[in-house]
Amino acid sequence: MTVILLAPPGGGKGTQAKLLTKHYQMDHLSTGHMLRGALQQGTPLGREASKFVTAGLLVPDEIVIGIIKERLLAAETKGVILDGFPRTVAQAEALDHLLADTQRSVDLVINLEISPETSIQRLSGRRVCGQCGMEYHLLFYPPSVAGVCDQCGGGLVQRNDDVEEIIKNRWRVSEDERSTLQDFYAKRGLLRKIDGDGTIDQVFHRVVEVLGRTTQYG
Numbered sequence: 001m002t003v004i005l006l007a008p009p010g011g012g013k014g015t016q017a018k019l020l021t022k023h024y025q026m027d028h029l030s031t032g033h034m035l036r037g038a039l040q041q042g043t044p045l046g047r048e049a050s051k052f053v054t055a056g057l058l059v060p061d062e063i064v065i066g067i068i069k070e071r072l073l074a075a076e077t078k079g080v081i082l083d084g085f086p087r088t089v090a091q092a093e094a095l096d097h098l099l100a101d102t103q104r105s106v107d108l109v110i111n112l113e114i115s116p117e118t119s120i121q122r123l124s125g126r127r128v129c130g131q132c133g134m135e136y137h138l139l140f141y142p143p144s145v146a147g148v149c150d151q152c153g154g155g156l157v158q159r160n161d162d163v164e165e166i167i168k169n170r171w172r173v174s175e176d177e178r179s180t181l182q183d184f185y186a187k188r189g190l191l192r193k194i195d196g197d198g199t200i201d202q203v204f205h206r207v208v209e210v211l212g213r214t215t216q217y218g
């Protein structure tokens, strides 16, 4: 079972993917997370990707396809939630080939829709634990002690690309990318649109409902 989550920045891909992974025991593959890991570790790939990520631009296809390939093949026997991949038609085509190598294919594409205002409000208030990756929001989900992770005591930081100017850039880039991918998957009858506004739980129930209706995950 392979499910793709599409959303604008702040649309809740990562949050919903984590909940779905727990609920259905699937693997969660996030290219954004993998790239940020490479950046933090200062690997050659991370250094190459950093100028794109920090400007809110797409990292070149060959880098992204290279980093997800191994993880996708390793997740062969389990269901997979793809968060942030594919983002271009070249990536979508590469995904088809990678899946076909192991007799798999894309089963469902969920498109979470939100307004630009919601995007800025959600992302500018987001804080992430530098140690364990747990996410908080200054208004909607603050930690018990300001700046400290409830889960591991690590320090909370703001992602470099979560500042207003870069968020606007990411939104512009994502509009082009999503409309192309929506066409690509709608032609195959795989696309489902879901209202991404509302609480995390409300959106999660909408997603589970659509998954139950269209797949074996009922």
Ligand code: AMP
Binding pocket: 009, 031, 032, 033, 035, 052, 053, 054, 056, 057, 058, 059, 060, 064, 083, 084, 085, 086, 087, 091, 161, 170
């Ligand atoms: P995300 O965590 O999905 O919002 O991704 C954060 C940033 O990582 C994006 O703004 C891009 O710079 C980069 N990125 C993540 N996934 C991809 C991808 N599939 N293709 C190109 N760039 C990506």
